[in-house]
Amino acid sequence: MTPLLNISDLTVQYRLRKRATVAMDGVSLEIPVSGYTVGVVGESGSGKTTLGMGIMNMIEKPGEVVSGSVLFQGKEVLGLSDEMLRGYRWQQVAMVYQSAMNSLNPLSSALDHVVEVFLEHTQMSKAEASQEAIRLLSEVGIRPERARSFPHEFSGGMRQRIVIAMALALKPKILIADEPTSALDVVVQKQILRLLKREVAKNGLSLIFITHEIALLPGLVDNVVVMYKGQIVEQGPLATVIYSPKHPYTEMLVNSLLSMDSTRESLGKKVPESDDFVALGADACKFTNRCKYAFERCRVEKPLLLQTDGDRLVACHKYN
Ligand SMILES: Nc1ncnc2c1ncn2[C@@H]1O[C@H](COP(=O)(O)OP(=O)(O)O)[C@@H](O)[C@H]1O
Ligand code: SF4
Ligand SMILES: [Mg+2]
Numbered sequence: 001m002t003p004l005l006n007i008s009d010l011t012v013q014y015r016l017r018k019r020a021t022v023a024m025d026g027v028s029l030e031i032p033v034s035g036y037t038v039g040v041v042g043e044s045g046s047g048k049t050t051l052g053m054g055i056m057n058m059i060e061k062p063g064e065v066v067s068g069s070v071l072f073q074g075k076e077v078l079g080l081s082d083e084m085l086r087g088y089r090w091q092q093v094a095m096v097y098q099s100a101m102n103s104l105n106p107l108s109s110a111l112d113h114v115v116e117v118f119l120e121h122t123q124m125s126k127a128e129a130s131q132e133a134i135r136l137l138s139e140v141g142i143r144p145e146r147a148r149s150f151p152h153e154f155s156g157g158m159r160q161r162i163v164i165a166m167a168l169a170l171k172p173k174i175l176i177a178d179e180p181t182s183a184l185d186v187v188v189q190k191q192i193l194r195l196l197k198r199e200v201a202k203n204g205l206s207l208i209f210i211t212h213e214i215a216l217l218p219g220l221v222d223n224v225v226v227m228y229k230g231q232i233v234e235q236g237p238l239a240t241v242i243y244s245p246k247h248p249y250t251e252m253l254v255n256s257l258l259s260m261d262s263t264r265e266s267l268g269k270k271v272p273e274s275d276d277f278v279a280l281g282a283d284a285c286k287f288t289n290r291c292k293y294a295f296e297r298c299r300v301e302k303p304l305l306l307q308t309d310g311d312r313l314v315a316c317h318k319y320n
Helices: 048-055 082-088 110-121 126-139 156-168 186-203 238-243 248-258 296-300
Strands: 005-016 019-031 037-041 063-072 093-096 174-178 206-211 223-228 231-237
Touching: 005 048, 019 048, 019 063, 019 231, 037 048, 048 063, 048 093, 048 174, 048 206, 093 156, 110 126, 110 156, 126 156, 156 174, 156 186, 174 186, 186 206, 223 238, 223 248, 231 238, 231 248, 238 248
Parallel strands: 037 206, 037 223, 093 174, 174 206
Antiparallel strands: 005 019, 005 063, 223 231
């Protein structure tokens, strides 16, 4: 069966002056069917947002897709015309962009924001769009009497609900949520996660949930992809990966999750380089300088992402 979404070998770089940074390096990921849920976890700068933007075909200068493909229902997304992209974004795949709740139009009400999505992408009349927008806003927890309030009149959690309503408006098959709760306090964070979970289950949506906090994933997604410096280092069912992490970086993420003194913030921070830092060649494992298990081979050979057990993939010489 043709998978819903098939990303293969996607490589993206950002070119600033003469220097090019490879933000995503040969990433492959499949969303086989509707209802498939996956968390993408990794520290800041690991390429998570770039992956989401790549799926939306929204990589813009100074970024460029160097190679790879994104197939939605078997069709190449990276080659779509602007017109075809209009039918793909929002309608097939929608993204809750990182920090979107802070960039709502201050002059538009919650209702206006959702109405605009309908008017831009459907044949609905203004009256139909308003009616549908009010229904949708109330479904995500914004009561009709508040629908005409402006962004500054809402709390962060409520603004995030507006953004989620916009993303759900056209009933996409896949929802990409990029750190949708990172600016919110713990109680509100839980409410937003519950809302996402409910909407995903109700609409049979596939979810790609991007976060630097692995702690948010249990109960929300069934699968996980762990990214480090633009590459997937481990991938598999969430329960398997959390209970027996294999890649040393995943092990570290999971250990900090379990240790009593871990703070939520520390999970997203970059791992400190070890004292015996050595400049790495292009072929080395990118985790070498931070890995307590590193051995000679790690400095000279890039580990490939290979199946180790069951549905699990790991990129580490310890296992291959
Ligand atoms: N617009 C941009 N211009 C230059 N470099 C960028 C840009 N966006 C991302 N990058 C670089 O790409 C890498 C991955 O970034 P990103 O995908 O935003 O990671 P994450 O979402 O995991 O924090 C980082 O090294 C970042 O500096
Ligand atoms: S390949 Fe080597 S350095 Fe890289 S994660 Fe595995 S053991 Fe550590
Ligand atoms: Mg990001």
